[in-house]
Structures are given as structure tokens and as C-alpha cells.
Amino acid sequence: MITRPESIFIRLFCCSVLVFPALAAANTCGQSATVITEVQGNTDTSALVGQTVTVEGVLTQDSRQTGGFSGFYLQQANTPAASTRSSALFVYTRHKGGRSGQRLRVTGKVKEHYGLTELVAVSDLKVCGTHALPAPVEMSLPWTRTPESLENMRVRINDPLKITDSYQLTRFGDVSLAAKDPLISTEFMAPGAAALHHADLASLNTLILDDGHARRNPPSLNWLPAYNAAQPGSAVSSLVAGTQVRGLTGVLDYRYGAWRLQPDQIPSLKPPPLPDPAPTRPTGSNLRVMTLNLNNLFNGDGRGQGFPTSRGAETQAQYQRQLQRLSSGLNQAGADLLALSELENDGYGNNSAIAQLAASLGPHWRFVVPVNSAMQKDAIRNGLLYREDRVNALGPAQYLSGDGGRPALTQRFALKSGGLPLRLVSVHLKSKSCRNARGENAQQSDGQGCYNAVRVKQAKTLHKQLDQLGQLDKRNALAGTLITGDFNSYSKEQPISELARAGYTSMVAHFHPCTPARCEHYSYRFKGARGSLDHALASTALKPRVLSARVWNINADQPRMADYRSHSSPQSWRSSDHNPLITDIKL
Structure with a gap:
């Protein structure tokens, strides 16, 4: 159901073929539409910000559940393998139509929301049938360049990553991942511009494994079935820094100043060995x-x-x-x-x-x-x-x-x-x-x-x-x-x-x-x-x-x-x- 105020006029007056035949034809599945890669463009900010566009694509992941992001991810059914532009958008809407694996035709306004390219003020949403999910794009960390070209798209992480931080897990349901366990730059190099640059690179090459929700204090996690907020100790062994994480597949998202993976399957976790016992005294020490x-x-x-x-x-x-x-x-x-x-x-x-x-x-x-x-x-x-x-x-x-x-x-x-x-x-x-x-x-x-x-x-x-x-x-x-x-x-x-x-x-x-x-x-x-x-x-x-x-x-x-x-x-x-x-x- 369309509930946004800016959509009321369109919802009441756009649907009569006798009155507005041209508009009705424009909103027919399969008709000409703006290609999502054109909406995303080649830079961090879309050139179409503020414009109303109609796009078609496959709903790859739905986040309209209670506590979710109030929208869904929409990706072109076919993206050229060599494309340097993202072929997916986040659609911010309370409209209930569509589910994962369906092709949708959506009309809305292009917006950049804290670095994330979105479609908002949705005035029309049509279900055009079912469609296979786009194959995930293979990728790995560390990034050779910013992954802007994969924003909102389904991806698969090729190599295992390691948990580096779980501080926000009980509060927001996420952990930090990296290909290598990062070091504080001033632990091994003198303070200065180079040390700050090293710290910035480490931060950039961190991926947040998220739970597809914006809620605080999540009771459970979709990517960690063992976790139960009522008994948080149940998942402790799976969250030790250095835990190896494999099988990471989902949507690459950008929120709260960080790149995130919203998983669509449960990854496998391999914790490191238990801590060593206290070291023995060396010979001669008193x-x-x-x-x-x-x-x-x-x-x-x-x-x-x-x-x-x-x-x-x-x-x-x-x-x-x-x-x-x-x-x-x-x-x-x-x-x-x-x-x-x-x-x-x-x-x-x-x-x-x-x-x-x-x-x-x-x-x-x-x-x-x-x-x-x-x-x-x-x-x-x-x-x-x-x-x-x-x-x-x-x-x-x-x-x-x-x-x-x-x-x-x-x-x-x-x-x-x-x-x-x-x-x-x-x-x-x-x-x-x-x-x-x-x-x-x-x-x-x-x-x-x-x-x-x-x-x-x-x-x-x-x-x-x-x-x-x-x-x-x-x-x-x-x-x-x-x-x-x-x-x-x-x-x-x-x-x-x-x-x-x-x-x-x-x-x-x-x-x-x-x-x-x-x-x-x-x-x-x-x-x-x-x-x-x-x-x-x-x-x-x-x-x-x-x-x-x-x-x-x-x-x-x-x-x-x-x-x-x-x-x-x-x-x-x-x-x-x-x-x-x-x-x-x-x-």
C-alpha cells in the first residue's frame, strides 16, 4: 500500500487507462525504462539525483520487515561482466508489493542518502513476474579500489576473512571482517601523515558483516543461529578475533560510513585455538x-x-x-x-x-x-x-x-x-x-x-x-x-x-x-x-x-x-x- 503523502495524487489519478493512456502505457512491465547502471553512474554520486525515473530489476533482498531498513534491493537481471558501474539500487519504500526473486518495475526519485544511492518517493511499483536472482559477483579483500561499482549488488567473497572486532554485535548485530588482522599504525611506524594514511587504509579495507536490520539490541541474528540475546554466551566461541569466516554471499551495502555485507546465507565460522596457558618462567628467573x-x-x-x-x-x-x-x-x-x-x-x-x-x-x-x-x-x-x-x-x-x-x-x-x-x-x-x-x-x-x-x-x-x-x-x-x-x-x-x-x-x-x-x-x-x-x-x-x-x-x-x-x-x-x-x- 502506498502511504507516502507525495504518492497520493498519483495513486488516485494515474490508474485509469481511459483518462491517462500515456501514463498507463509508460508503467507497463517491459516498456522502456531507465537502466539502473545509468542511475548509479561512474562516480560516488548519481548524476540523476532529484530526478524521477522508472527502473526494472529483480528484488534480491527484502528489508521491509520490522526493524529492517524500510526497503529492498533491486538489481538488473543481466549486468555485463566488464561493467564498471553498479547495476543495483536500494529502494526506500513502505510499499508492500514484491518479494525476493520477483521482477519489479518501480518509479521513484533518485537520492543519495549518506553515500548510498537510493530510489525514494516511490509512486508506482508493479510485479512483473518471477526471475532467477542475479548471480553474485566474485570479489575479494583488500579492495584494489573502492567497491562503489558493486554497491547494492549481490556479491560473493572469494577468500576467507577474519573477524577483527565484535564490539557492536550485541548492540547492532554486526562484526568487522578483514582479509588480514589489522595493526594500529603507530605500533610499528612513527606518528605522522604516513601513519594516518595506513590507518585510513585499514579502515577502508574492513567489511562489516551485518544482519539486515537497523534495530538495537537484536534478539537473534540471521547469520549466526547460535546467538541468543537472552543467553549471549552461547555464541562466544564463534566471535573470537581471528575466527575464519567462509561462504560470504549477499548484498554489498554502504551504511553508517562503512561497507557492509547483508548476507543471504549462513557463513561458516572457524574459531582460532583456545588461549595458551600462562607462560613458564625462563631458566634463571627469580x-x-x-x-x-x-x-x-x-x-x-x-x-x-x-x-x-x-x-x-x-x-x-x-x-x-x-x-x-x-x-x-x-x-x-x-x-x-x-x-x-x-x-x-x-x-x-x-x-x-x-x-x-x-x-x-x-x-x-x-x-x-x-x-x-x-x-x-x-x-x-x-x-x-x-x-x-x-x-x-x-x-x-x-x-x-x-x-x-x-x-x-x-x-x-x-x-x-x-x-x-x-x-x-x-x-x-x-x-x-x-x-x-x-x-x-x-x-x-x-x-x-x-x-x-x-x-x-x-x-x-x-x-x-x-x-x-x-x-x-x-x-x-x-x-x-x-x-x-x-x-x-x-x-x-x-x-x-x-x-x-x-x-x-x-x-x-x-x-x-x-x-x-x-x-x-x-x-x-x-x-x-x-x-x-x-x-x-x-x-x-x-x-x-x-x-x-x-x-x-x-x-x-x-x-x-x-x-x-x-x-x-x-x-x-x-x-x-x-x-x-x-x-x-x-x-
């Missing part, structure tokens, strides 16, 4: 340091109430699951020292988040309390925990100036068996979030994100303060200093370079340098691209004592829907959104 961003460990009031919290768990049950998973992963690693970030800043009493974490780890775990704890004003803080049966905490722990951000926490530790102590520094630099970012803190078009100037300043202040501590602490010889935590900076970005110039070496990058050809050690994924925001930086004195530094990949590749908020699991996987770092040292 101290293991584990670094982890806890993804906002908040415990309410510490007595089972106070939920939802401002940043973390929404219920006591969620908090208990979060704590259990974190404790499991931290214990499996067999660490002696823990450098943690995103702990609730709620004091150091028995009901504090850090006290409850230490208790969950076991009777041998203790945490340090800085002498200047009032300096920390943020909602979250850093923490240092240690096995009191293996190491001693020497002298007072203290916060260093955060230079407008979260202050770093430092403490000296020594093995109970003797030897030179280690200075351990837990950091969490300013995030890349662009809220209120202006001037030098706004995006600088170099790939480093917002507030990079703040992070550089924090890095400079940190190594100057550590130099001052070293001068004051000359009486106590040190094996060296390890600065570790979430720097919110990838490996080639300026804050890391600033600390490198001051004599601190990123040990994971030292043992496992990240290159476009090989990058297995990364701590985070952002919009599907891999990189390391978390680092362990050894001073010149400590560097030869570091025997191993690596990432334990148990979190970043796991889907968000697998975390403690929605999935109950005894596994430690996805205990956080960051992977932990493990640094093995010989003191």
Missing part, C-alpha cells in the same frame, strides 16, 4: 612481574551494596564474577609482583577494592599503601601487590606527581633470599578519549589520538622524578627500575619515545618487535586493530637482568559479550579488555 589494566574493578560499598557502580559492575553478582576471573588469571601466571591500574579509589580498608582483591588472591598477598595517598583524586588509581612470602617491600611507597593526571605509584622490592632491590613503578597515563580536547590536545592528524601532549608531559615529568629519587636514594643500590602499566600510547608514539630517550627500553618490543609481517604480542584492540597500550620499560641497569617479557593473550581477542557482565564462566579469559604483560627478571 622474579616475575605481571601488569594488567583491571577494566574498572569497583566493589560498591564493599559490603554487597552500592551497585550499580559508576564505572564497573552493575550488581554484586557481576562484581563477584569479575573478581573471580581476575583472581584466576593473576594466580595462574604465578607472579611475585602485580602492577595494576583501574582499581577503584576507595581507600585501603578491609572493604576497599584493593583489599578484597588481595584477599581473593590468597593469604600470601599484600598491597602497598602510599604515604601520600591523599594525592590521588581520580575515581580510579594504580595498585602494587606482592607475595610477602617471596619478596619484601622496602621503605615507603609513594605517589609521584601525575602532572594533571593519575599519579604513578612507586615502591622498592627485594627478594627474601637477598640481592639488589628493584624499583617498580605502576603508571596509567591520560586516555585517548577526545572529550573536551582542544588546541594541542585535540587530534593532530598524526595517528596518536587526543591528549597526546598531556601524555608526553606526563612521561617527561615521570623520568625526571625518577632521576630525583635515584639521587636521593644513592645510599641504597638498585638493580634498576621497571616502569609498567597502561600508557595509553602505542609503541612508536611520543610518550614511549620520550622515556626511551631517558634510557628506558620497552622490553616486550625488545624481545618481540612488532612488524607488519609479524606481531603476536599486543595488549589491546581498538575497532579491530591490534596494538600495545601497555608496556614494561626497563632502565639501562635493569635491562640485562630481564630474561623475558611477553603478552599473555587471554583478553583482547575475546568478544566483549564474554566478559563478566553477561557471561558466567570459570575461565579467566576476558577478565579485562587488556591483555596482561609478564616480565621475568633475574635479580
